[in-house]
Amino acid sequence: MRKLRVSERDLLFALTNQMQETAHYLDLETGEVIPVFSFNRDEILKLIRQQPDRYLRLAPQSRRESQEMLKGFIRTISRQSLKTQLLSALQEKRVFARFRQVLAQFPKELKRWHSYRMMVLSEPLRRKLRERGVELVLIPDRDEKHDYQELDDPTGE
Numbered sequence: 001m002r003k004l005r006v007s008e009r010d011l012l013f014a015l016t017n018q019m020q021e022t023a024h025y026l027d028l029e030t031g032e033v034i035p036v037f038s039f040n041r042d043e044i045l046k047l048i049r050q051q052p053d054r055y056l057r058l059a060p061q062s063r064r065e066s067q068e069m070l071k072g073f074i075r076t077i078s079r080q081s082l083k084t085q086l087l088s089a090l091q092e093k094r095v096f097a098r099f100r101q102v103l104a105q106f107p108k109e110l111k112r113w114h115s116y117r118m119m120v121l122s123e124p125l126r127r128k129l130r131e132r133g134v135e136l137v138l139i140p141d142r143d144e145k146h147d148y149q150e151l152d153d154p155t156g157e
Contacts, residue, residue, distance in 0.1 A: 008138040
């Protein structure tokens with residue numbers, strides 16, 4: 001199976017980005033995540049039409065799927081007090097910001113959340129790639145802290 005190395009941060013952004021009129025494609029030869037914005041749309045889509053088998057559109061997670069992912073993570077937590085706080089955060093107006101705020105008090109759980117989120121977000125892509133004989137290999141950022149705060153909320157809340 002051929003290995004495809006992809007930036008974890010770029011993939012995370014593509015799979016959580018809910019900006020209107022923005023799309024992302026994965027180059028199946030290089031592993032590059034290619035953003036498509038209004039200013040480069042024609043140029044990028046022309047490339048994709050020329051070699052459609054080379055590129056795979058990355059569909060961002062819906063708000064409903066994001067909330068299901070939060071609930072799934074909460075089910076993995078054994079500390080009842082943390083579980084209660086996170087369940088309470090799900091009822092608040094700014095769910096993603098509040099969820100992140102609660103987890104910030106528990107660094108190990110926050111790190112586990114980042115791993116869990118990446119696993120859940122990337123699984124559909126992993127399946128698609130396996131069907132093509134390709135194994136996804138995520139390349140973490142050089143910055144070990146992984147400050148993904150701006151990416152936690154797909155709606156910008």
